[in-house]
Amino acid sequence: MVRDDLEEEEKRKLDVGEGTTVSEFLEDRGIERQEVLVSRNGTIISGSHMLEDGDTIEVFDVIAGG
Secondary structure: OEEEOOOOEEEOOOOOOOOOEHHHHHHHOOOOHHHEEEEEOOEEEOOOOEOOOOOOEEEEEOOOOO
16 A cells, blocks of 8 residues: 655555455545545545455545635
8 A cells, every 4th residue: 555645655565354445445544535536556446446465555635726
């Protein structure tokens, strides 16, 4: 997992249970789903996607402005 919070990038290797969804993965780590975008192997995915062995997950903070 790579977490980019604009101030620093954090990389960690994590084991995730089989059948875990993106939303469950984030919730287990105290990350609010509506505050981030998640990509798996370079493609943005939704919270309902299931994670698979060998996936590379990147979590990006959402930025809004006007």
